[in-house]
Amino acid sequence: MAAGDLFVEMECRQFTKSGQNACGDDYQLLTLEKENRSIAVLSDGLGSGIKAHILANMTTTMGLHFLKSNVDILRSVETIMDTLPICEVRKISYATFSMADLRLGGITRIIEMGNPQYIQLRGTTEVPAMKHTRIVSQRWPDREVDCFETRMEPGDRLILCSDGVTQAGLGQKKFKFGWRRSGELEFIQKLIARDPEISAKDLAYSVAFQALSITPGKCLDDISCLVIYLRRPRxxxxxxxxxxxxxxxxxxxxxxxxxxxxxxxxxxxxxxxxxxxxxxxxxxxxxxxxxxxxxxxxxxxxxxxxxxxxxxxxxxxxxxxxxxxxxxxxxxxxxxxxxxxxxxxxxxxxxxxxxxxxxxxxxxxxxxxxxxxxxxxxxxxxxxxxxxxxxxxx
Amino acid sequence: MEKIRLEICCGTTCFMLGADKLMRMETLLPEEFRERVEITGVPCLNVCMEESICRAPFVRINGVPHAQATVESVFEEIRKLLEKEEREDSE
Structure with missing residues (x-):
């Protein structure tokens, strides 16, 4: 999407858990040219394989539609939860998600439930949210929804990912608690310092590939990294x-x-x-x-x-x-x-x-x-x- | 001794009508010829228009266009030029 001199580049890179033929994470991207708006939704379905993919895909489809139609967040989340089929094994219906609604020249909203917290970078500096609220549904009290508001300046990047990235290497000596958000952030900062104009596509690939490489030879969880880069168009x-x-x-x-x-x-x-x-x-x-x-x-x-x-x-x-x-x-x-x-x-x-x-x-x-x-x-x-x-x- | 210049048209019509084979000319030429011919690709020789239409593929040998070129006809033309050169050198 381009408004005036700006372009929103959105790219996602995924790796599927070893042994599965479908990725249990799903993402959808939408550009609303007339509204100067870009929407990205990333979801991680419960479990892995086809079943997880269906859960994730239902979530991204509904999330994208609700966001596009400006439906109230709480109502959207409750509808998603009510709609997802219940897993026979775990007896719950579940898919975590991150949704970003970017308006050029306006406020960018990020809505998250269960996914690792987003990263916003201006150059190599992390930008904290201007506003953060937490919503809890009465029908689903154990599901907390975090709503962030921020402003995207030209050159800013927004990075969303599934826990396959932050938990990469979990249990290894060097990564007792996984790569974690801090490890991912440091990696991205180094990449940007080396190549300040790195594209969303290359950055998403580098992060996802790094998460994959932490456990050599095997992908232990579905990995997704989605990058939104606001920049002058090429x-x-x-x-x-x-x-x-x-x-x-x-x-x-x-x-x-x-x-x-x-x-x-x-x-x-x-x-x-x-x-x-x-x-x-x-x-x-x-x-x-x-x-x-x-x-x-x-x-x-x-x-x-x-x-x-x-x-x-x-x-x-x-x-x-x-x-x-x-x-x-x-x-x-x-x-x-x-x-x-x-x-x-x-x-x-x-x-x-x-x-x-x-x-x-x-x-x-x-x-x-x-x-x-x-x-x-x-x-x-x-x-x-x-x-x-x-x-x-x- | 100056090399013979062989230019092969890489345009759509020439390519579809046989220039794809001509582009491999270098590997098809005998070794003693190969060293004496300089082969280059050209985006379009611009000789397929007007009166030359329907006569692709084209090549240019030492600046002279040749229509309906085949590996054999180009090879023959190069051979003649090299023989001529040798004759002139010996005289």
Missing amino acids: VLRILTGPPFHKEHDREFAQLGAGGANDVIVCGGTTASILERELQKKTEIDLHLVKASGDLPPPGNMPGVGLVTEGILTLSRVCSLLESGQTENAPMAARAILNRMHENDVIEFIVGTKVNEAHQDPNLPMELELRRNIVKRLTSVLETRCRKKVVVRYF
Whole structure:
């Protein structure tokens, strides 16, 4: 989500308890663009495996809905408790949770029940809550709900986690009481000191992986770390297709020369226009052919960025994102996917001139129209990857 | 002796019509040829438009475009150029 110059990056990384095929923790993220609001809910279901996952998923689904609809906290929690099925073994219904409701320029609320307390960091300094209240339900007197209010400033991070993180290593000589919140906090502070702009994705992964590594070879509990990072957006600009009017070539090419954190040129003709207008030369290492799968190998234009083939590569990126299976992507598609993940705003600069060569009847398959691919990419990037997408036609 | 410059188009149409094989040219050339040819990839040679349409894939050898290129036709062209060079050197 971006408001003015700010972007809320939300990412979660999980590891599943060894021997289980479903994670007993669940999370859901929601961006309410019109309200300048971002919501994150993380829940840890009782036990592990499928049963725990269902409990956690029911909790995150209800929590997200109640939070979004501004339902009273106590009523929300009681409804969640009343709804969760009762465990046959333990005779209780239970799932702990942490919910964060961030409003840009306003108050951020964190509601927790049973989960380790959240961490808010400004740089490496922990920020205490402005207000803390504890609510106890009369129907569920043993369940205490902590409500915190804080203000998120640009650059702040909010870290939520399940007890699989804070209790990692429990019982080991070095971690008698587990890694604990203090160990996690110290680890995160060191990471931020080393890399002050570490992304939410990398931070969540580092924390979860560290918790996993404390007990080598085995994951003793489901591990989840969710990070919310409020920061200036990183912009990836993708230029694809030649402009409709040749006289716009210069203006089009200039967009590849600056004004974004990362630039990708998708298409041979597009790259040629930039080469001509910016006096640059693309370097393509043909030794990469073996490793580049069934797509042409990527190249590099010094001072601009990555250069790839156009339609085939973008179509593949789109299919990979739509299917959610981005592993084993061919080299050029992988390079684009990595850059998309690293940036918050994806800006497509689309040239609309029809490429005559694509009408060659010898081509073994029909090439999809560039505009259609960009339309599909916009949809999948906005809905599944929570990116802000801007499309500009030339 | 100057190396022969072989540029292979990596554009969509060329790639789909056979340039993927041409990109592996370096491994297909005999060793004595390999040292005398410099092979590079180019995003697009821009020769597939207008009158050349339907004649992909394209390569450029020492600046001269060649249409409907195959590994065999490119190899043959390189061989001719190398022979010509040798003839000129011996004269």
